Amino acid sequence: MDHQTPSPHDTREHLVVIGNGMAGCRAVEELIARDPTRYRVTIFGAEPHVNYNRIMLSPVLAGEKTFEQIVINDHSWYATNTIDLVTSDPVQAIDRAAKTVTARSGLCVSYDRLLIATGSDPFIIPVPGKDLPGVISFRDMADVDHMLEAAGKGGAAVVIGGGLLGLEAAHGLTLRGMKVTVIHLMPTLMERQLDEAAGWLLKSALEARGQTILTEANTAEIVGDTHVEGVRLKDGTLIPASLVVMAVGIRPSVALARDAGLEIGRGIKVDDHMVTSDPSILAVGECVEHDGNVYGLVAPLWDMCRALADGLTDSHTGYRGSVTSTKLKVAGLDVFSAGDFSGGAGAEDIVLRDASRGVYKRVVVKDDRIVGTVLYGDTSDGGWYFDLLKRREDISGLRDMLIFGQAYASGGAQADPKAAVAALSDDAEICGCNGVSKGQVVACIGAGNATLDAVRATCKASASCGSCTGLVETLLAVTLGDEYSGERAVKTVCKCTSFGHDDVRREIVAQGMRSIPEVMQKMSWSTPDGCSSCRPALNYYLLCALPGDYKDDQQSRFVNERVHANIQKDGTYSVVPRMWGGLTNPRELRAIADVVEKYDAPMVKVTGGQRLDIFGIRKEDLPAVWADLNAAGMVSGHAYGKSLRTVKTCVGSDWCRFGTQDSTGLGVKVEQMTWGSWMPHKFKIAVSGCPRNCAEATIKDFGVVCVDSGYELSVGGNGGMKVRATDFLCKVATEEEAMHYCAAFIQLYREEARYLERTAPWIERIGVAYIRERIADDAEGRDALAARFLFSQQFTQDDPWAARAAGEHREQHAPMARFTPIDATREMA
Amino acid sequence: MIGEWLDIGWVDEIPVRGSRTVQVTGGDDIAVFRTGDGRVYALADRCPHKGGRLSQGIVHGGAVACPLHNWRIALDTGEALGEDKGCTPVIPVKVSGGRVLLCRASTMKAAA
Numbered sequence: 001m002d003h004q005t006p007s008p009h010d011t012r013e014h015l016v017v018i019g020n021g022m023a024g025c026r027a028v029e030e031l032i033a034r035d036p037t038r039y040r041v042t043i044f045g046a047e048p049h050v051n052y053n054r055i056m057l058s059p060v061l062a063g064e065k066t067f068e069q070i071v072i073n074d075h076s077w078y079a080t081n082t083i084d085l086v087t088s089d090p091v092q093a094i095d096r097a098a099k100t101v102t103a104r105s106g107l108c109v110s111y112d113r114l115l116i117a118t119g120s121d122p123f124i125i126p127v128p129g130k131d132l133p134g135v136i137s138f139r140d141m142a143d144v145d146h147m148l149e150a151a152g153k154g155g156a157a158v159v160i161g162g163g164l165l166g167l168e169a170a171h172g173l174t175l176r177g178m179k180v181t182v183i184h185l186m187p188t189l190m191e192r193q194l195d196e197a198a199g200w201l202l203k204s205a206l207e208a209r210g211q212t213i214l215t216e217a218n219t220a221e222i223v224g225d226t227h228v229e230g231v232r233l234k235d236g237t238l239i240p241a242s243l244v245v246m247a248v249g250i251r252p253s254v255a256l257a258r259d260a261g262l263e264i265g266r267g268i269k270v271d272d273h274m275v276t277s278d279p280s281i282l283a284v285g286e287c288v289e290h291d292g293n294v295y296g297l298v299a300p301l302w303d304m305c306r307a308l309a310d311g312l313t314d315s316h317t318g319y320r321g322s323v324t325s326t327k328l329k330v331a332g333l334d335v336f337s338a339g340d341f342s343g344g345a346g347a348e349d350i351v352l353r354d355a356s357r358g359v360y361k362r363v364v365v366k367d368d369r370i371v372g373t374v375l376y377g378d379t380s381d382g383g384w385y386f387d388l389l390k391r392r393e394d395i396s397g398l399r400d401m402l403i404f405g406q407a408y409a410s411g412g413a414q415a416d417p418k419a420a421v422a423a424l425s426d427d428a429e430i431c432g433c434n435g436v437s438k439g440q441v442v443a444c445i446g447a448g449n450a451t452l453d454a455v456r457a458t459c460k461a462s463a464s465c466g467s468c469t470g471l472v473e474t475l476l477a478v479t480l481g482d483e484y485s486g487e488r489a490v491k492t493v494c495k496c497t498s499f500g501h502d503d504v505r506r507e508i509v510a511q512g513m514r515s516i517p518e519v520m521q522k523m524s525w526s527t528p529d530g531c532s533s534c535r536p537a538l539n540y541y542l543l544c545a546l547p548g549d550y551k552d553d554q555q556s557r558f559v560n561e562r563v564h565a566n567i568q569k570d571g572t573y574s575v576v577p578r579m580w581g582g583l584t585n586p587r588e589l590r591a592i593a594d595v596v597e598k599y600d601a602p603m604v605k606v607t608g609g610q611r612l613d614i615f616g617i618r619k620e621d622l623p624a625v626w627a628d629l630n631a632a633g634m635v636s637g638h639a640y641g642k643s644l645r646t647v648k649t650c651v652g653s654d655w656c657r658f659g660t661q662d663s664t665g666l667g668v669k670v671e672q673m674t675w676g677s678w679m680p681h682k683f684k685i686a687v688s689g690c691p692r693n694c695a696e697a698t699i700k701d702f703g704v705v706c707v708d709s710g711y712e713l714s715v716g717g718n719g720g721m722k723v724r725a726t727d728f729l730c731k732v733a734t735e736e737e738a739m740h741y742c743a744a745f746i747q748l749y750r751e752e753a754r755y756l757e758r759t760a761p762w763i764e765r766i767g768v769a770y771i772r773e774r775i776a777d778d779a780e781g782r783d784a785l786a787a788r789f790l791f792s793q794q795f796t797q798d799d800p801w802a803a804r805a806a807g808e809h810r811e812q813h814a815p816m817a818r819f820t821p822i823d824a825t826r827e828m829a
Numbered sequence: 830m831i832g833e834w835l836d837i838g839w840v841d842e843i844p845v846r847g848s849r850t851v852q853v854t855g856g857d858d859i860a861v862f863r864t865g866d867g868r869v870y871a872l873a874d875r876c877p878h879k880g881g882r883l884s885q886g887i888v889h890g891g892a893v894a895c896p897l898h899n900w901r902i903a904l905d906t907g908e909a910l911g912e913d914k915g916c917t918p919v920i921p922v923k924v925s926g927g928r929v930l931l932c933r934a935s936t937m938k939a940a941a
Contacts, residue, residue, distance in 0.1 A: 194866075196865045266925075528890060531889045532899060532901075536887070555845065556846075557887075559882075567897070569881075571885075815849065815851055816838050818852040
């Protein structure tokens with residue numbers, strides 16, 4: 001041993017610890033607990049402080065705690081255990097040959113064993129302005145001091161990063177009186193810990209506290225001359241701020257170890273005893289990589305420190321990695337997550353949503369075992385789920401009650417959910433929204449209301465948010481016994497919900513819901529992000545309810561509506577440009593011919609809707625095809641959408657000897673008014689110039705047949721598998737009236753039909769008398785409907801092709817990468 | 830020396846609850862998916878039913894619905910879910926430092 005050595009009296013092995021943080025000190029604590037005298041210990045810290053609890057920086061920022069209250073070990077601890085503490089002097093080099101470390105001050109200390117506990121460094125996104133004064137991270141006490149100083153002056157702050165650290169910083173700054181905007185790159189907050197539903201709840205709660213949360217927001221630069229003045233996003237938005245907190249993530253601090261030539265992966269590589277590639281050097285905490293894993297949480301650190309101390313005292317037990325859970329209070333809101341909540345084959349979700357309490361619980365089960373969980377609002381059972389997960393407990397016996405939590409599931413005699421509900425007292429509240437007790441629901445059922453809908457209509461239980469639907473159904477089953485059929489009278493939207501389409505639409509409007517995750521939460525969806533049936537329906541209902549305001553969710557649209565073309569069975573697309581009223585001209589025809597040749601389209605077909613369909617276009621060519629068609633003045637025909645398709649016309653009075661009115665002209669005008677509108681299903685219109693009806697107006701969703709004295713309007717026809725002729729609506733005298741009635745009828749259909757319900761089944765369901773009442777008889781209502789239609793049209797009559805040709809959603813058309821395998825024989829040669 | 834992984838781009842080039850493709854000369858495309866909670870998976874871009882482009886489907890939970898006939902395919906195993914039976918090849922994929930990496934051997938095998 002070649003002690004270079006300060007203390008001639010102390011001949012013990014010298015353990016030098018780099019890092020005075022939670023990991024380094026915890027390791028020393030564990031070591032002292034095992035053998036208080038074996039090692040002489042020196043700890044180097046970069047900060048001026050004694051060891052404090054970094055996790056508690058947020059309460060210090062928020063003013064809930066003082067620095068003194070978050071100190072873990074004060075000076076007396078170091079003194080009692082004869083630990084040399086060197087503060088404000090970071091180690092800058094390790095000499096493994098000489099077994100010494102050198103700090104910034106020049107202090108050089110020799111070691112027998114070295115422990116690296118450097119933790120992690122904040123990740124700074126490389127944008128212009130990142131080094132301006134006023135741009136800080138949130139990692140240590142100095143950062144907190146900076147924030148408190150800035151907050152003292154008031155004004156606005158921007159926090160970049162909507163993970164835990166960023167949200168804690170935002171919360172603290174808000175409490176300190178700053179106006180805070182959080183910029184987050186991903187669509188949901190804390191996406192690594194929370195699923196979309198929980199992320200949405202968190203976002204709503206934070207917004208309610210006055211923070212501005214911008215998701216899917218990409219920072220372009222931090223602006224300012226001598227000090228930060230604001231943040232500019234990639235979309236051009238400028239957010240003024242006198243303080244920018246960069247909290248986009250952390251990465252293991254490995255520079256020192258790398259310079260010393262230790263083996264590095266994502267972190268400093270260690271074995272089960274926390275020993276690095278140099279047997280004299282150990283490492284612990286966030287800076288290490290163990291068995292391919294890097295941890296950024298505190299719990300694994302305790303396990304690591306135990307294994308490390310065991311190793312240093314010759315009783316090797318070894319660290320075996322950690323299954324981590326995250327139980328957090330984010331800005332005072334409880335969240336918990338653990339394990340794998342990505343779903344996948346064989347994984348089933350059990351979801352409980354309680355909208356009135358703001359609770360979301362999701363347990364992911366696979367092969368009768370819990371594999372993951374996400375809890376929001378009520379995390380009291382997090383530990384229990386996590387315990388079941390870690391022990392890989394077979395939960396098939398508790399499955400029905402699992403989601404209600406430990407108290408409920410282990411209730412012995414209540415091992416049956418029906419028994420548990422039956423055991424509730426009569427004054428137990430069933431429906432929180434309408435304040436209905438169990439006794440009232442049972443009395444209501446006893447009075448002859450034998451279905452869920454009857455109960456909802458009579459005592460209002462489960463008639464609002466619906467989260468107690470399951471309880472009410474159980475009460476029906478308990479009260480009626482075998483008489484309860486269990487069948488819902490209403491067909492549900494899909495298996496993700498117990499509500500029907502009409503319920504969902506009514507509640508979207510009544511509660512002013514604004515996003516798909518909001519609907520799913522408030523209406524207690526049983527899946528985390530819906531399915532391919534409900535997502536397109538909800539997207540449409542929101543689009544219809546909030547014209548101009550709702551941001552269309554591309555990922556909730558069927559592919560044809562996403563790429564604005566029709567997918568064919570070989571994966572290519574067909575393209576149909578709009579031909580107004582079925583009219584065309586040489587320029588359009590030439591452009592179509594050119595496209596067919598240029599992109600080698602194998603087929604062109606005249607459609608039933610009086611236009612031309614170009615087949616066999618490859619997805620990556622679509623934007624170029626649209627650009628060419630746009631150049632000739634043509635726009636998308638929406639032949640792919642749940643939307644206005646065509647307005648078919650006959651030649652009318654200009655040419656036809658039987659024609660009574662200008663059917664072609666009216667058709668063009670109607671198409672110009674209605675194109676681009678999204679509908680519950682496809683919608684076709686036709687205008688015939690005389691009762692011979694060459695345009696087949698009586699098998700269209702809306703048909704006009706011109707007669708000498710005016711225009712006969714009829715509705716609800718279609719061709720297809722089950723042909724249905726239209727029902728006569730009424731006759732009007734002028735073109736303007738025909739168009740006005742058309743607009744009103746379309747809006748009624750848009751607002752009241754169910755998604756994927758064409759006008760024919762809709763009218764058969766509700767009766768044509770109702771349509772006449774609303775459109776023909778009620779002039780005021782008709783005007784209002786037409787006005788709402790025209791209002792919503794102003795937001796939809798942008799040609800989607802033009803936007804795509806100009807580069808919007810370009811990524812949907814180009815592959816991410818291309819590879820060509822090299823022929824093995826050629827590679828040899 | 831040829832590495833084991835092919836770097837295909839940044840993870841945020843894939844829309845959340847969406848998909849992008851990777852073309853491999855001489856073979857099926859590979860569909861790379863990103864779920865609502867940020868997981869990344871890769872499958873051969875062919876539904877085991879009628880060969881529909883899975884990359885064009887609606888991603889929900891850990892599955893994708895094929896655009897042709899609405900079969901649901903699990904993203905982690907490639908297995909058809911529910912009553913349907915069939916399986917599409919899975920290409921091992923990982924995300925490192927924000928980059929999406931595809932297993933070279935499986936990617937090239939897709940072309941063979």
